[in-house]
Amino acid sequence: MYPKNTWYVACTPDEIAGKPLGRQICGEKIVFFRGPDQQVAAVEDFCPHRGAPLSLGRVEDGQLVCGYHGLAMGCDGKTAAMPGQRVRGFPCNKTYAAVERHGFIWVWPGDQALADATSIPHLHWAESDEWAYGGGLYHIACDYRLMIDNLMDLTHETYVHASSIGQKEIDEAAPTTAVEGDHVVTARHMENIMAPPFWRMALRGNGLADDVPVDRWQICRFSPPSHVLIEVGVAHAGKGGYHADARDKASSIVVDFITPESDTSIWYFWGMARNFNPGDTALTATIREGQGKIFSEDLEMLERQQQNLLAYPQRNLLKLNIDAGGVQSRRILERLVAAELGKEQQP
Template sequence: MFPKNTWYVAAMPEEIDAKPLGRKVCGESIVFYRGEEGRVAALEDFCPHRGAPLSLGYVSEGKLVCGYHGLEMGCEGKTIAMPGQRVRGFPAIRAYPVVERYGFIWVWPGDASKADESLIPVQEWHDNPEWAYGGGLYHIQCDYRLMIDNLMDLTHETYVHSNSIGQKEIDETPCKTTVEGDMVITSRFMEGIEAPPFWKLALRGNHLADDVPVDRWQICRFTPPSHVMIEVGVAHAGKGGYEASAEHKVYSVVVDFITPETETSIHYFWGMARKFNPKDKALTATIREGQGKIFGEDLEMLERQQKNLLAWPERHLLKLNIDAGGVQSRKIIDRLIAEEQGGAVPAAETASA
């Protein structure tokens, strides 16, 4: 189950070029394309004539043309024309609220009358000369909540990412989890440690020494429906840690937009926005490649985890203090789903662990 009356990242703009894009979001089969003046449109991926996927068609003069018999669709889901046929009386298909913003295509798969563009979360790093961004997309066969668990509990880095960002101090340093309204925050601060390989690379990329002790931070923020932003970085030890001035640290935000495809598959839009040496395009490419490998290391673990959970559905998962971020995030998701369905809504909770 997933909330539907909310905005999800559906695609990156470059995925919707001359051809339409078919993508399933929260169980909804949707076709995305650019209509008149290049504006993005989103319709049911279903031709009202014979049920063919409209995503197998093409775009002509801002109209979506079915690749089966040439039926033309308008951006609002109404049939416009078809060679040699009268089709304007066809019932309209569903049109979804869709917005292009912050370098992503956002879609609202729920009740269109409740869609509010002001609810799209602001991304301060987008189109900001003080920041640089690089990212990508993975298709993963797992429940979207498993990815939220993964990102809200970074102790797995010691084991899954041992050659890049993992280190024993993550295990040894307690994390703190708090809930502020619909936001869950899990944070960990490490002092006087050696920087792991990825962060040594980042230090060099900001013209800082990589062979001295550093202070490291990880601040994970979950917001509904399934977005996780993680403040990460290191500073030379004794310079103020997270609060250090820019000349003594490397500071980034790991961007995670997790979009459910089905109950057991996701579109995972990942990236890193960094606030140091933003004009260095080679550094952006290097960091993107490194981040892609790090995220790729999670894929097998998550997909095999999902298979285990499907094979043994009667087994209850155990909860430790390191799981608090994922547990609290799931409580918020469950409440939002219950509100949409008009069921009992759990009392609001503020918790720490």
């Protein structure tokens, strides 16, 4: 159950550098490549000749060349040529709206007539020299909503990420949750605590002492279909916490773009954007390595959770106050999916 009339992150530009990329998005098998003018194109990953995946071929002069018998297809989904054959009567492949923006390739898997590039979320940190970003991609065998639950309730950090960002004070600070239209915001603030290992490293990266009490914050922002941006950071205690001057804190935005592959698998684009010492490439690499390890710690938990839910579909799960962010996010998704289905059911 996922909305399809919306934009999802499909891949990063490096993944289609000089070669096609096959990726299933919301159940749609799509091949991404660059056309004649290096624009991004996305067509059905299916050769009309014998059904081979076009993604197993190559790109020549902006056209997809099937790796099976050499059929060449253009960005418009029409067969352009095939050795020894007339191709005028070949069926046209489905095409998908695809846009390169903010360092990602976005795709609209639903009704193509509704695709509007102006609705791609604006990412200010991706367009500013005052910010640095480092991230990666994981493939995870779980329902995309389980990852949203995970990110909208950071209580699990105390247990899953005990050696990096977890600490008992997270459990002790009650979160607040607010719904703002189609957006959900869950916030947690901790005062006068000691920073965990990852944040001690970040403090040092901004030239700050790491052995003094800090105020810490986590502000999780969900927006449909499955984007979670989390403002996180620590400031020397008594300096204003979240509102502290930049010289007294280390703060970042945890970037989470969750793209359903199927009902039980996702493409998880993760990263961290920061606005302190953005020119320090070594720091960017260190933070990326740390974030990658932290996110990898969620993988087994989410996949095993998915297996349990599939094995015991009749079991009812508890909903506690810490689950409010995930619960509210799911309600928004249910409403959006219902609206799509209702539209499709109209004569």
